[in-house]
Amino acid sequence: MSGLATQEMDLPPDPGAGVIGLNNVTKHFPGVIAVDNVSLTIHAGEVHVLLGENGAGKSTLVGMLAGLQEPDDGFLALAGNRARLASPVASLDAGISTVFQHSMLVPTLTVFENLILGAPWYKRPNRATIEQRMGALQRDFALSLPLDAITGELSLGQQQQIEIARALLRDSRVVILDEATSMLTPQGAEELGARMRKLVQSGLAVIFITHKLSEAYRFGDRISVLKQGRLAGQLGPERLATLSEDQAIDEIVQLMFGRDSGGGDAERRQTSCTDEVLLDVVGLETEGGADVMGLHAISLQVRAGEILGIAGIDGNGQKQLAEALAGQRPVARGRVQLQNNTVTSANVAERRRMGLRYLTDDRLGEGSIGAFPISDNTVLKDVGEPPFWLRGIERPAQIAQHARDLIQHFQVRTPNETTPIGRLSGGNIQKILLGRELLGNARVVVFNKPTYGLDLQNIEASRQRIGEIAAAGKGVILISTDLDELMALADRIIVMEGGRIRGTLDNDGGGEALRLRIGRLMAGEELEQKATA
Amino acid sequence: MSMADDIETSETASVQVAVMRRRPALRVAMLTLGPILAAFVLSAVILMLVGVDPLKYYSYILQRGLFSGLGLEQTATRMAPLLFLCASLIIAFRAGIWNLGTDGQFLLGAVIAAATAPLLVGVLPGWLVLLVGFVLAALVGALWSILPALLRAYHGVNEIITTLMMSFLGVLFASVLVKLVFLDPATTVPQTRTLPVADRLPRLFDTSISSGLIWGLIAVIAVHLMMTRTAFGLRLRMVGANPHAAAHAGLSVPLLTMAVFALSAGFAGLAGASEILGVAGNVRADWNPAYGLMVIPLVFLARFHGIAAIILVFFYSAMLIGSESAARRLGVPQDFTLVLVASLLICLGLGEYIDHRMRQKEQ
Amino acid sequence: MEALLTEAFLSSLLTGAIVAAIPMLLAGLGEQMSEKAGVLNIGIEGMMLMGAYLGFFVAFQFDSIWLGFLGGIVGGMLVAVLMAVLCVRLGLNQIVIGIGLTLGVEGLTALLHHFQFSRTYPRLPAPVRADLPLLSDIPVIGPSIFSRHPIVYIALLSVVVLAYLYRRTNLGMTLRAAGESPAALDVAGGNVEGVRVFSVLFTGAMAGLGGAYLANVGAGLFIPFMTGGAGFIGIVLAMLARGRPLWVLIGALIFGAALSLTTALQVAGSNIPTDVIQMLPFAAVMLVLMVFGRKARLPAALGISYERGAR
Amino acid sequence: DVDTIAVLTPEQGSDFGWNQQGVDAARAAAEATGVEIIVAEGLGYGDVRAPMRELAAEGADLMLAHASGYNTAGPEIADETGVPVAIVDSPEALKAGLVADYTLSGHEGAWLAGRLAAKMTTTGTVGIVVSGEPPSWNSQSAGFAQGVQAENSDVKILYSVIGPAAYSDAAGGNRVTTSVIAAGADIIFGQGNGSSFGMIQAVESNKATDGSDVLFIDVIGDKSSLDKGHFLTSVVWDMTPVYTAMIEDLKADKFGTRSYAISLADDSVKLLKTPQVDEVAWGEVMAMRDQIVAGDLSIEPIFDAQAVRDLVTVSE
């Protein structure tokens, strides 16, 4: 891997050249070196993409630029001058605006209030100016926002627009976007790409973090790859121009993982589907509400060895379906049958005991308990069960050993199993939750966005495991917003829109045609034959 | 740092203790003794400001509360209700429930014990009288928490406000009960019937120490083990730390929340019974020792740890007993112990912060 | 009981309600700002008591009730400074520190009272009253409400001022952001610590003023433990008022009326035991919580200290 | 032999009331009988067993448990330690050599105060404000009400309890008294510890409904040094004769065979004369005092709270 580091490098950077320079920056956290002696230059007029596996230190780097953290070693330079960014205010004053990996809006405030947040308390909000400037943004970037809506009631995509709008309103010189596309639909991501292009054309610098390598290639002018806190390599504009997408991705993968990515990711899994119906759902309905989607007439079947994909734009009832299946959400009408047992009124624990598993997509909110050590989190769903408990008494050694095994097996980056799980990077938390669900004797597993936030290598490993589960004769429901993932894994794909099933399609490996049909259904078009009544 | 953790979770506390164990003994001693010393110095300054010789005062407290046989007996007796309250609060706080209503639960437990036990003497064997008193007190205490419990479990209403309200209400209700319902017709003073000395909790050996002490110790240790070593305890802690995660893991959050309230308030009721059946023998109208709020800082300083709580309760009781004596000899009102506890809390908090900072620097 | 609607009954009810409501109103308004900003200020009872002590001390020493009010504000703020340093700056647990501070102030003021006043029980002269022109001539209502010490009108006025500030300036928004999502405020360039410290100090000032009112106008002297839970009621009022100053006022008046009702009913010859009547306001709060509790949403970050960049 | 006595009070012996009278009297009695005295003040209303045991261990030969809240612990500790204890409000609890009772009632004095108040009210309404309803206060409230009614049955009596645990609620005392004045009372018969000061503040800062000054009648102690022209009188208690008799009985081995009381006869209950008192009325009231002392008039004490309420409630 040392050989790789010699490719097209402009290290050490020339401090005079960029808007921001990072000079031998290092940042420690208890038990980890998050950023290790990194030097980078951010140039005006460029989209600078940061890539790296989970926990590579990308968000930490962003944190330092945003004034949330200061480097333990090394220094930052602004326009060639050594500078300190000791607080978010300092960072904002330096013209750096950041859209963080996790939403940084106040959900109970209106959009307008979120846009002006940070203004002095004694001032009266100046609405006219903001409206005028929003008008300009709408012209230039097609950003349009309902100013008086309560932020928390808007979709995630709209919320992300608010953050971007806020960054633009500030007249920044540098805009940072940390995994801004992870919650967006493919079209949304494209729009964002176009916006970034406009921004750099007007002379700004953009730092863009993503796990999607093709996005990196298409949107980025310069790509830097982080690996375990170190800068593993960089592809400059000249070099990128000479590479095709596939070549570029190959090189990035080399930098990130030091090996080939191993075959096209869209390759289809060998099916293992049988005739035995494991899960039978008939006419399932749930109550909707102001901010939750209700489910209507959901009927579906999952057979042993089958992977049933569920596609749809985020927020169209997929999560509610998963919760209703897991027993976490009350069912208004309909029936759920698990291997010929009606479980409609069974609670979460009972369903779990009968072999129904559910991997949530809300890893911090409900998947884990941030303050608890990793060890406790690995057995959170088996409290009281042997071998970790005997007659209700905890056996700490067993639990710790189990946690260590899981950490090793899933390559979780953590000092040890006593670390509070909340301190891990998003991707590493996901690995632990995945491991937890695959433990024991599952019959049907519901995966909700299992690979969201994971790096390429882990995505691959996780997909492999999901395939293995199906191959072992279990039933799998795979909810995903990533069509590639569904097309690679699923036997059939259900498309949800507005809390209903819009259609069920066999995954015939139909490539672009299938993709197009799914896309239409996602947008609310009914399938001609209305197959699933 | 344990005192810095948020309102929802108390988890870091135990992690913290584990971390502490791994640090050199000298440092731990410094970090504990330093703030304690500072607190005593701070309080001494206050004493000097009002013209009292602090050395004399402190040595007096030690002598009266700790180093005299009689004082030690009184200290031990005073511990019993405080220990039950510690048990009550350890359950609640570790499960993320801020039960600030222990005073009301305590008093109503006391009143029911005082109302029933004297009537049962002679009807039931002595031990059964006491048992009935304790059981009823636990039930009544738990009953008094049922509204906050339901509101929190099923409506998500913050329990700080509801338990506080129920506490105010309970204190008044206890006095109504004493004045109007359980009045001893034989006395002119409004109070309940009195449980004869011979029928109270037996004393230990040849001393005046009430055996309530033993039961209190058992309660705290049992609760500590339950919360840290059992599946049930972990479930309660899960509910406290992240109810969404608990529900996701298949726990019935509402039921477990109800259980926390019932257990915590039940122990508060037992505290009341231990005071009545062990020491006081009856409840007078408008009696309210207000131990509940007082124990909160102690439990917190103990970082929700049972053994540490016992040690702190011991020293606090000694201080109470000693200061009663000092009040008489040196003319310092007993309320001064409150100043001492507050200074301790502040100094230990600052100490923890400094420790936290030092460890951050080291890394 | 048929005497219920006499002038005497109504006068004594109204008079008592206003007199009792003012300290709770001040405490509730103060607490409201802290809670908006995400600080559950349980130490308010202590701030109030310190305000009562220092308010009386200063008023007595300098023979001026207005200086006394100033002293009360300073007293409340002294305790608030401790709270701000320990809970906002250092991030220690707000509930425990709050209770600790309250207990400490109880002890300290009892001690000081013991050595300063307990042998002589000095009292302040009767406070002056300001009759509001015309209004104070209305029968029953006039003398009950519009012929009070000026501080009463100031307290009532502060409801309006706060409501204006919350609605018309960025203050309300900044406070809510600090209480709902301090990290969001921080990265937007707001000063989370500053806002929270300010709100805690404001609480201290209001609570201290309420305490000083209790001592200087309400009683004319300082007595240990004299606040008797008024601060805690302030907390409840703030939590129920859902961010609106006017609702704090309404709540305080209801509480005051319930307290005053105990007297008024007795004066009217009712035979209901006092203890039972005194349970009414607390029972009423529980009832309100049972009916509306579901909606009484508290700020998401209430009671949680903020540390930049912590995970 | 008896060489040391101890007095235990719930609050500081400087309250111009119950505690101060107790401590002062114990001191005077000790001096009169030539014994040492230990004063344990400010012990609160909680468990008094610990200080009692300690005092017993320190050699007290008699403990005066000067609070009705101490009357359960007192006899128990007497039994346990063998040291004689005197308690209040428990006439039944006598035990030879160990427990004596001194149930004190100033009802006769209060009755006289009631007569005085009824003579002097200009609004025709007087008020009774109490911070709680212990028996000794009830008997005085009842005595006062009976006195008022005996003097002039047209005078209205307003009765108000501040509330439980209101001993230190000075602001509550002020609020309630203000309400009672607003309802028409121009003379307030006030009983309370810390809350008394709030009552006095209310009396000073409010005018009666007819525009006249409001007057205050205090009990047990002598607060006239604090007066700003609103004190009418006080029903002052002097416990010195009681304590002196106790010590002498103890010396003569007769302790615990009888109860002790205060009375008009030996001036252990008496009315205080202030400049606000009307001379003529005072003369008439003093004449009635002599009648009571002579036995021509007798007033029965009423200790029950309900009975007091029945007396003052105008049930038309």
Ligand SMILES: Nc1ncnc2c1ncn2[C@@H]1O[C@H](COP(=O)(O)OP(=O)(O)OP(=O)(O)O)[C@@H](O)[C@H]1O
């Ligand atoms: N505040 C913190 N306290 C402790 N450890 C931290 C903290 N912030 C980050 N870390 C650790 O630093 C490392 C880098 O984390 P970072 O969030 O920068 O990763 P990332 O590259 O953004 O990963 P992901 O793609 O999963 O978001 C991780 O091991 C993480 O656990």
Ligand SMILES: Nc1ncnc2c1ncn2[C@@H]1O[C@H](COP(=O)(O)OP(=O)(O)OP(=O)(O)O)[C@@H](O)[C@H]1O
């Ligand atoms: N009729 C009444 N109804 C209600 N409250 C009354 C009444 N009379 C007196 N008060 C109470 O007494 C207070 C003072 O009464 P009022 O205004 O009549 O006094 P004043 O004679 O004007 O006094 P000053 O001479 O000091 O100005 C009032 O604020 C009120 O609280």
Ligand SMILES: [Mg+2]
């Ligand atoms: Mg990240």
Ligand SMILES: [Mg+2]
């Ligand atoms: Mg990520």
